[in-house]
Structures are given as C-alpha cells and as structure tokens.
Amino acid sequence: MGKDNRDRGIGRRSFVKCAGAASAVSLAGLAGCLTDDEGDGGDDYPSDDIQFIIPFSEGGGTDVYAREMGPMLGEELGVNLPIENISGAASLRGTGEMMHSEPDGYTVAAYNPPSTPVSEMVNEQDFDLTEATGLGLFATTPFVIVAHPDYEIEDYDDLIDRYDDGELEIFSGKERGGIDHVMAKVMREEHGINWEEYVGYDGSGPAVEATMSDEVPAAISTDTAAEAAVADDSVDLVCVLASGGSGVFPDEEPVTEQGYEEMDYLVELSRGIYAPPETPDEVVEAWEDALETVMTSEEMEEWSEETGNEIIYDDGAAAEAVVEEAYEQIPDVVDLDDVRDAAD
C-alpha cells in the first residue's frame, strides 16, 4: 500500500463518475430519452425521434430484424428510431405500452400475429389489438414439425398414423397456453393428429433440444430455430405447416400440398409494425413508404440472403388483416377456456 491516499481518491471518484455516467447513458439510450420533446403528428411528420418498441428481449428474432432495419427506416423517415426492448408478459407488456400511447406516430411497436393476439386471447387485456393501426409487414416465419431421428418418421401422414396407433403420445412446442399449444389443439381438431399430452418448453430452442435428446418424440418449431439441428441430423424435419413453404427448407413440400386444410392464420408468424388505434393516415403512409423502400433495398436483400432471415413487404392493411383473421378464426376452432385451464 505504498500509494498516497489522495491519488487513489481521484481514481475512486473517476470510477464512480464513469460508472454512474455509463449506467445513466445506457438507460437513456434504452428508454429513448435522448429525444427533445414529443411531436404531435402534424403535417411535417415525422419531426422528432420515434420510439420503436420491441416487446421481446434483446437478441430474439424480432430484435434481430429491428436492429438491422431500424437505422435504415430512421434514415428514410429522416429521424432517429431508438429501439426500446420492453419484454415480458408474453409480449403483452410492450404491446400494451404502445396501445396506450398517444396516436401521434411517435410510438410504434413490432410484434408477430398470431403469437401476440393468442397471448391476449388467453390473458385478456384492456386493449383491443384489432383496433391497432397497421403500418406494414416485413417478414413471415413459418412453423415446422421436427421429430427425433430414431422414429424414422417419413412425413406428416406417417406422424399422424404413429399418434393414431398409440406408438407416440406426447407432442410438444413452446409453453402451454401459447401459440404452439393452440396450434397443436387446432391440428388435432382439423388434421386429426391425436396426441394425448402436450408438453411445453420455454421457447422453440428448448423444444427442439428436447426432441434431439428424445425427451419428447416430436415438436413444433419455427423453421429458423430448427435449422441448425436439422442440418446436423440431430432431428428430422417432418413437415412445413405453412402453405407458402419455408425459405429455410425450400425442398420440403407444405402439408397443404398433401391435402391438409390450410391454417396460415395460425401456422405462420407475420412480423408487423403497429401504431396505437386511430393513428392518422399520413403517419401510415409515411411508414408504408419507408418500409417498402427499406424492405426492397439491395442492402436488406443481401442481409436476408446472408442470414436466412426472410423479408417481405406488405402494407398496413395487410398487417391489420392478419390480426383480425387470428381473432376471427382461432376462437371458432379452439375452446380458449380449455387452453386457459391447460386441461391437456
């Protein structure tokens, strides 16, 4: 301890200052507090920073898209687009934050019908997602079914037969009460896949992993979450559920080609951007223009090709339509009380 205390005092002060400053800056950056003052959605929209809410954690699928296209969208709109991850409550917390904001175009959120609508149907909230203003769709992610290789399941027909003759009983996917669980129930009703027990996991990744280790024979997953395990032959790809097929598995024929009823309102995530109810048309137009330019840009296409993250562009009306369809169709085919009780 040969050093003089005063020297160390400087070190201490600067450390605490740096620590405090760094924490405050990270906080401000996250909260988008660097904005001067709120805009009012007037003729010159946008004239201020726009808060871009991602109701999922950092590093998740939606976050990866947002962080890639966010700066480009900001450039098109001529303002900053600070991303705020308000995760939790099965994406309802961040979505609720947006729904309760002023409809001035300065708070928008990205979420994925029918996943967020299903969360809301199961745990009803004080906002109506069908009233949200759609600003556009930027991607679709189809669901697939994977199975443990030892079962040598050939296709969807074969999988259904195995459940029918009792060889298989357990089916799995993400958490009970979420979209995969609802999907499994609808598939039982519509396609006759007679599983007895649905086992839920904390995300598509863990469900695929449980299939790899043969804890469960088969699981629902997004195509991207299953990609690595399928490439490694750790799991077999059984089928692609969405009628448009999968960009990750382009050679796999969708189940609709095999004569099964189309259920795209449920088996394909549409990634969209939404604003609060009654957002003015000029805001919607500004976003549609910016989103179309960005999603059809060379830079975005290159990124999509490199990363396998598929991109599309569709307008605000299409974004609203996928939410409405989810609310119209799902309660018709699934008893939501049954899902809430998680009876099986």
Add this chain to the structure above:
Amino acid sequence: MSIVQALMEATSIVFSWPTIGWVVVGLFLGIIAGALPGVGAALGMAIVLPLTLPLQPVDALIVLVGMYSGAMYGGSISAILVNVPGTGGSAATTLDGYPMSKKGQAVEALAISATASAIAGFFSVAALILLSPVIIELVLAFGSPEYFVMAILGLALITVVVRGSIVKGLTAGAFGLMITSIGIAPNSPELRYTFDSLALYDGIDFIAALIGVFAIAEMIKLSAQKGGIAGEAINMSGSALSGVRTTLSHPIKLLKSGFMGMFIGAIPGAGATVANFFAYGEEVRSSKDSESFGTGNPLGVLATEASNNGTIGGSLVPTISFGIPGSGATAVLLGGLLLHGLRPGPDMFEGELATTYAFLIALLIGNIFILLVGVFLVTRLGILTKVETNVIIPMVIVLAILGGYTLDTNWIDVWTVLGLGVIGYFMVKYDYSIIAFLLGIILGEIAEENLMRSLQLSGGSYDIFVMRPLSLLLVIMILVILFGPFIKSKLKASFNN
C-alpha cells in the same frame, strides 16, 4: 480444412490488427458493464450489438464474446467492494468478498477474483476446444428430470451453507421459494398473485432481488457506521501479489470450480448464477474450516470467481452447435451471429471453423488481459473501502435503483430492489440466511417447471427421477449432502466405542 490449419488461420486472424484491438475493446466494455449492477453482459452486449454492424463478422463476434467474458469478471468488482453483485453470476462472490473488504483486504480479494477468473476462464475455453463433443453429449443427457433434481440439489446445499439455526435457514429458503410463485405459472397460463398487473406477469426478477438484499440491505446497515466500509480502526492489509499467490497455491480448487462452472454453464437455463452458488456450496462442504466461510475466507472468492468465468466456455457449446442460447448473454451472442450472417450449427465446426476458433482464441487471449487489468489496475479501487460511508451510500443506492430499472424497464424491479433491501436488512439482523433465501428464489422456478414437466412425461410417476443414470446420480448426491454428516458422525462414534 483440417483442425490444425483452422487453428493456425484463427491465430493469425486474432493477432492481426485491428482484431487484437477489438479483443481489448470488448473486454474493457464488458468489465464496465459487469461492474454496473443490473447492466451485466446481456444488456451491455445488446447495446453494443448494432454498433458492430460495420465490423468484419469475426471482429464483431470477438467484441461480443469479449464483453461476455469481461462482464463475468467485472461483476465481482462491485460485489467485493460495495456488496453489490454487478451480475447474477457474482452474487455468491459477495459472501466472502465483501467481508474481506470490511477486514481491509479488498485489494487481495480483487486480485484473487482477477486471477481465478482469468485462469479458470483460460482452462475452460482450452478444454472447450478439445472437449466440445463430450459437452454436447452432456447437454443432451440433461433433461427435465435432471434439471429438477439439480435444483433440489441446490436447495439441499442450504443445509451446508447455513450458519446458526437451521430452522431459520429453511424458513429463509422457503420465503425465496414462495416469491417464485408470483407471476404466470410455468406449465399453464394461470396467473398467480399478479393483481391484474402486467408488470407482475413474469414474477419477481431474482437479479433485482439480489441487488436489493445485498446492496440496499448493506447500505442500511452501513448508515449506522462511521468511516468507510473497512471501518475506521481497520488498516488496509494484503497486496495484489498476495492475492495472486493465494490463488496459485490452490490449483486443484481453482480447476474444480472452473470445470464445475463449465459443465453447469453448458446446461441451457442453468447459467452463471447457479454455478456461482454451487461452487461456493461445494467449497464450504469440502472445507475442513467451513465455519470461516462468510467471514472473509479467500477461498470463497476463489471458488465463486473461478466458476462463473468457467461457465463461458460451457455455454458457448449449445449456442454455437444448435443455436440454443442458455442465457441472456448467449441469446444476444446468437443474435450477433445471425446479424453477421453466421448460422449456428455444424457449419460452425466445418466451413466456419476458423471463425469459431478465432473467437475462442480471442477468449483465451482475453483472459490474460483480465489478469493484467485486474491485478494491476482494478485492485487500486480497493481504496473505495476507506471512503466515508456518507459518500458511498447514496452512490450505491442510486446505482442499485438504476440497475433495477435497467433490467427490464419495469418499475416492479425497482420496488423489488427497495422492498427486499429492507427485508434483507432485517433478515441479516435476525440471522435469517440470505444465501438460503437466494437459493430459493433462483432455483424455485427451475424446480417447479421441471417437476411438472417430468411428471407429465412420466404419466405422473416419480420413478422418472431415479430411473435415469444422471438423475439417479444427482439424487444420491442429495442424499449424501443431507445425511452424510449425520451418518459420518454416527460411524465415527461407533468406531470410537
């Protein structure tokens, strides 16, 4: 490309400019993010992620894994100096690290932390390069029944680490378990004690809880004390070099904790916090001088800090091999891989082998940086423990509250920090074990979710926990921990007779 070729190419990439510079930048940012309560690796990496876009993919990944490694070490700095674990992975470090600071041995504790982190980090990454196929097998052998039994094993450690009244220890543990029943149930969409608030939907964040019970509780206690954390009458003793020496003189303990961390880290969902407490529990259990833990035993710091940096090597395996992130930080890393056009899966060990090796080698090199910075620079912060408490207390409280809010921009976390801070103060005062409480709150959800799932898989039969070799082994370990000391003393008595 052969393995040797890939290793050589990777080495030349890492040592070229500016890549080597990015190693240092990543680690430096990570140490700062780790030392700030509530920020930690995942959030720090997420903030930096979009900024890595202009970089070469390999440089970007090196910055991110460097941050991960730096943050794992950085968390111990505030844990040791002011009883505020910067990350969940350094919660158990406070248990002996902070008492060392109070005894005037902050510099030695910081040096032990840096040396143990660096050496364990180095060996676990080196082992990862050699052992990745074995680790993949372990990941797959660990199913829902094993997770449940592992959580119970952690809860059984309460009997090992509790000092004084075991009833009070179990009460504290049960309190922690009860808190985990708040929020949506893990196996059905049932809401419990959320009072119609979305903020409570996911329950109480255990990181907020541990910031509260360590930071706020200790600041309340300190407010009655004059002078600094180390007390007016205490002279600063111990040096950085003596800390390095202490660490190097226990190579077996160091490697045991490091590899324990590596294997626990490889299990998705377990992570650094669990590893940190398990390594601490094992160190207390195997020590002949177990009573000295909690009062500033350097081995407590050594074991915990070796284990959390050990988790890094382990947690990278499921992330790179299958795209399955086991923690928040590896989830962001996975985002980083995808953002830069690298797809997890077999290609990372075939076509992209050189890139994979490059960031593993960067991690190896990074540990040397941690050692140098930790021993020669960070130990200078030891003087913080002599600063007047009336200066330290407001700063720590502000950092703790900011940390709570930063976790998830959820005010409930701030109330948790404050509320459990006050409860934690009274728990310490009346001798209710904080570590038992934390084991309850950390392991409760893992135990509940996996118990329910295991019973679903077995059709309601409890045999599933003893019919699989790995879970049977864990059950036997639980029995040894619970009844071992009792049987041992009985046997001793009968031999003496």
